[in-house]
Each structure stands twice: as structure tokens, then as C-alpha cells.
Amino acid sequence: MSDTYDIVVLGGGPGGYATALRAAGHGLRVALVEADRVGGTCLHRGCIPSKALLHVAHLADTVPQLVEFGLAVAAPGVDVVTAGQFRDRVVDHLHRGLGGLLASRSITVIEGWGRIVEPGIVAVTDGDGDGDGDGDGETRTLQAPHLVVATGSAPIDLPDVTPDGERILRSDDALRLERIPQSVVVVGGGSIGVEFASLWRSLGSEVTLLEIADRLLPLEDPDSSKALTRAFAKRGIGVRVSTGLAGASSTEGEVVVETSDGGTITVDQMLVAVGRRPATAGLGLEALGVLSDRGHIVADAFGHTSVDGLWAVGDVLPTLALAHAAFAEGFVVADVIAGLDPDPVEHRLVPRVTYCSPEVASVGLTEPQARELHGDQIAVTTFPLAGNARAMIEGGTGQVKLVCAKDGTLLGGHIVGPSATELIGELGLATSWEALAAEVGAVVHAHPTLSEGLREAALAAAGSPFHAHT
Numbered sequence: 001m002s003d004t005y006d007i008v009v010l011g012g013g014p015g016g017y018a019t020a021l022r023a024a025g026h027g028l029r030v031a032l033v034e035a036d037r038v039g040g041t042c043l044h045r046g047c048i049p050s051k052a053l054l055h056v057a058h059l060a061d062t063v064p065q066l067v068e069f070g071l072a073v074a075a076p077g078v079d080v081v082t083a084g085q086f087r088d089r090v091v092d093h094l095h096r097g098l099g100g101l102l103a104s105r106s107i108t109v110i111e112g113w114g115r116i117v118e119p120g121i122v123a124v125t126d127g128d129g130d131g132d133g134d135g136d137g138e139t140r141t142l143q144a145p146h147l148v149v150a151t152g153s154a155p156i157d158l159p160d161v162t163p164d165g166e167r168i169l170r171s172d173d174a175l176r177l178e179r180i181p182q183s184v185v186v187v188g189g190g191s192i193g194v195e196f197a198s199l200w201r202s203l204g205s206e207v208t209l210l211e212i213a214d215r216l217l218p219l220e221d222p223d224s225s226k227a228l229t230r231a232f233a234k235r236g237i238g239v240r241v242s243t244g245l246a247g248a249s250s251t252e253g254e255v256v257v258e259t260s261d262g263g264t265i266t267v268d269q270m271l272v273a274v275g276r277r278p279a280t281a282g283l284g285l286e287a288l289g290v291l292s293d294r295g296h297i298v299a300d301a302f303g304h305t306s307v308d309g310l311w312a313v314g315d316v317l318p319t320l321a322l323a324h325a326a327f328a329e330g331f332v333v334a335d336v337i338a339g340l341d342p343d344p345v346e347h348r349l350v351p352r353v354t355y356c357s358p359e360v361a362s363v364g365l366t367e368p369q370a371r372e373l374h375g376d377q378i379a380v381t382t383f384p385l386a387g388n389a390r391a392m393i394e395g396g397t398g399q400v401k402l403v404c405a406k407d408g409t410l411l412g413g414h415i416v417g418p419s420a421t422e423l424i425g426e427l428g429l430a431t432s433w434e435a436l437a438a439e440v441g442a443v444v445h446a447h448p449t450l451s452e453g454l455r456e457a458a459l460a461a462a463g464s465p466f467h468a469h470t
């Protein structure tokens with residue numbers, strides 16, 4: 001049996017389904033091949049379940065503070081079963097919604113493992129290995145002039161450390177939250193590691209966070225790393241930078257973690273969160289010569305590989321491994337295939353978001369990046385949210401840092417604090433429109449809001465601070 005489409009998309013995560021929805025919107029016939037569940041890592045093992053649990057963690061953090069506001073409540077007890085049901089309700093609801101959306105756009109969703117036989121031809125085998133994805137035992141062959149690879153990524157394992165899902169965990173295991181560890185070592189201070197460190201601390205675990213680089217969130221501005229490290233120390237999270245994992249052994253009762261500085265830590269569980277690798281093996285891509293040494297797909301700024309009609313989006317590319325980057329890349333690929341003339345994704349302007357407590361978010365250039373590009377022709381302003389009324393009311397603090405060119409053009413924005421991942425949208429807009437700090441400062445922001453912190457920072461950057469000290 002062979003089916004012909006305008007586009008076959010391999011992988012139904014954010015990159016794949018965004019490509020499919022956009023292409024269908026352009027009137028193209030689309031098949032979306034998914035080996036597991038549409039929604040991908042983001043919906044089932046990433047963004048959504050982790051943010052649902054972090055919301056529970058955030059609520060747990062507020063309970064001990066309630067007495068300060070005159071609200072008497074008992075000390076929080078965390079019921080992981082109920083918290084897990086909440087997480088699953090959110091995921092299931094979104095999964096059903098996505099299925100309905102794909103159907104409403106007449107996208108053919110084919111369940112099964114897809115493999116490129118040759119450019120333009122994909123073979124699909126269903127999950128139990130007996131056929132074509134619809135259970136009838138036949139191999140299904142799909143043909144299309146355009147194949148889009150969106151097979152995502154998987155956690156990287158460390159040599160000699162074998163996750164067992166019980167004591168030594170990957171992020172997929174940790175998200176199941178079958179119990180709250182009494183003590184835990186998180187290996188890796190990138191976004192995923194700091195989110196889990198934050199989550200477990202809020203739920204009552206003793207947390208040690210190891211990061212081999214000299215700071216947490218090494219992709220963020222160094223001042224954001226500093227602010228987060230300070231905040232984590234206050235929360236009782238043991239942050240150990242410039243420290244890697246030398247080894248780990250688990251027994252039924254504990255994990256003994258050996259650190260690169262010769263120490264050992266004995267804990268209940270350990271999470272390995274040292275990054276993700278592109279899921280590109282076994283898809284037929286090796287033969288096409290489109291893979292880099294690290295397994296990423298090599299493509300141009302529009303997602304096109306060196307093979308005619310072969311495209312890639314999302315975590316298989318060496319761009320930022322974020323769902324919204326994958327959405328954006330999917331839109332560009334679908335638009336080009338449809339004959340439009342889109343701009344490529346400007347990766348510098350993809351917001352970077354980490355939902356720990358306090359949240360960290362940024363867009364555009366960090367200060368060191370700006371200095372490298374523009375030398376001393378930049379101006380840097382930091383507004384502490386301690387001076388923001390809404391932050392004070394809500395018990396949060398943090399900072400907004402703006403990096404501007406000498407003429408005031410915004411080059412980058414960096415926020416640490418409550419709702420940073422929401423607030424970054426405004427700085428994304430301003431930075432991508434190359435707004436001047438003075439223009440952002442001239443926009444009236446509602447009072448009292450956290451977003452006033454952005455305006456205050458912009459006013460200070462423009463040389464006319466309002467509540468900031470001069």
C-alpha cells in the first residue's frame with residue numbers, strides 16, 4: 001500500500017505538528033508519522049508535565065508564607081498521587097485537543113515508526129513491529145516530494161552511569177514523581193536540572209546541584225546565573241559549580257555519588273540532566289550524509305538539507321532545544337514548501353525560559369555577547385525588583401537587566417524573578433522591533449504590575465530613572 005502526500009512529517013512533537021498545521025493551512029496534503037503520541041517530548045515528557053508539577057511546587061512554597069498574611073493553614077503535606085493526577089489531567093486535555101486540531105485540518109496522522117527509504121519515500125512500521133501503523137500487518141509506504149524530519153531528542157546518559165529509573169533517574173523518570181526523595185543529587189545545572197532542583201526543594205527534598213561549568217544556566221547572562229545561585233542558596237539548595245560527576249553506584253537503599261573533587265554524597269536518588277542528543281539514528285539519514293558528528297541534521301537557515309526535498313525542524317537541529325523554537329522552525333519550513341518567502345528564524349531572538357523559583361528568562365544578547373560584538377559601545381542597566389510594588393506584595397524579588405547599544409537600541413533583556421517567563425514576551429517584542437529603551441520607557445505600564453519593572457529598567461537605561469536610585 002502506498003500513499004502520496006505533498007509533505008510527510010516524521011515526528012509529531014512541537015516541530016512536527018507545527019509544520020503539519022501550518023502546511024495544511026496552506027492547503028497542502030500532509031501526513032504526520034508519530035511513533036508514540038502526538039505532542040512529543042514537550043507535551044508528554046517535557047514542558048507541560050514539568051510545568052504542571054512546578055505549579056504544584058510553587059503553591060507548596062506559598063503555604064508557609066500564608067501566616068504572614070493572616071491566613072491560618074496547616075503545614076503542607078504533598079500527596080504525589082493527586083499531584084500526578086493533576087499533571088496527567090493537563091497533559092491528557094492538551095493531547096486530546098491537539099488530536100482534534102490535527103483532524104480538523106485534515107492532517108493524516110499515522111501511528112508508527114518512520115524511516116526514510118530514499119528521498120521522497122518513507123516506510124512506516126507500527127509500534128509492535130507487525131505492520132504499517134494501522135495494525136493490519138502490512139508495511140505502509142508514504143511518498144511525498146517533501147520530507148520533514150522532526151524526530152526530536154532524547155536524554156544524554158553519562159558513561160558508566162546507568163539510569164535504573166528507581167535510584168538513578170533521567171528526566172522522564174523524575175517527571176513520574178512516584179515519590180519525593182528525601183535527598184537528591186541533580187547532575188547538570190542547565191534548564192532541566194535547575195527546574196528539577198527547584199521542584200524537589202519546594203516539595204521538601206534536600207537537594208545538591210552539581211554543575212561542571214563555573215555557573216548555573218551557562219547559556220544565560222552571568223548576572224542571571226549569579227542571582228539564581230544566590231536565590232537557590234537562600235532556599236537551601238546546595239549548589240556546587242565547577243564540579244562534575246566522577247561516578248555513582250546505587251543499591252536498593254541509596255545512591256553513592258562521587259564528585260570530581262574527590263568527595264562523595266550519599267542520597268536517596270540522583271537525576272542525570274546533562275543535556276539531550278538529537279534522535280536521528282536509524283532513520284536512514286546516515287546514508288544521505290546530512291548528519292553532523294554529534295548527530296544533528298545539517299540544514300540551512302530555512303531548515304533545508306543538502307538533499308532536495310529533505311527538511312528538518314526542532315531538536316534534531318543544532319539550534320536552541322526549545323518547543324517554541326521548534327514551532328517557529330516548523331512555520332518557516334511549511335511556508336517555504338508552500339512557495340512563500342518567509343524570513344528565517346532569528347535564533348538570537350528566541351526567548352530562553354527556565355521555570356525554577358525564581359524564574360529566569362532572557363532574549364537577545366547577553367552582556368558578554370554584546371561586548372564581543374560591539375566592544376564598549378554598549379550600555380548595561382539593572383533594575384532590582386525589590387523596588388517593584390507588585391513583586392513586594394507577592395513576596396518575590398529579582399532583577400531586570402537590559403543590554404543596549406550606545407544609541408539606546410535594545411540588544412538583550414534578562415529577567416530573574418516572579419513571572420519572568422511571561423514578562424520576557426514584552427522584551428522579545430521590543431528587542432525584535434529594535435526599539436530604543438526610551439521608547440519602551442515611554443509606554444505607560446499599569447500600576448502596580450511586575451511589568452513596570454521593565455519600564456523602570458528602560459527608563460533608567462534611557463537616562464531618566466523613575467523609582468531607581470541614580
Ligand code: FAD
Nearest residue numbers: 011013014015035040041042046114152314315321322323
Ligand atoms: P520532540 O518533542 O522530541 O518530538 C519528536 C517526536 O518524534 C516524538 O513524539 C517521537 O515519538 C517522534 N519520533 C521519533 N522518531 C520517530 C520516528 N522514526 N518515526 C515517527 N515518530 C518518531 N521547551 C520549552 O520550550 N519550554 C519548556 O518549558 C521545556 N521544558 C522541558 C522540560 C523537560 C523535562 C524536557 C525534557 C524538555 C523541555 N523542553 C522545553 C524542550 C522541548 O520539550 C523540546 O525542545 C521540544 O519537545 C522539541 O520538539 P521536537 O518536535 O523537535 O521533538
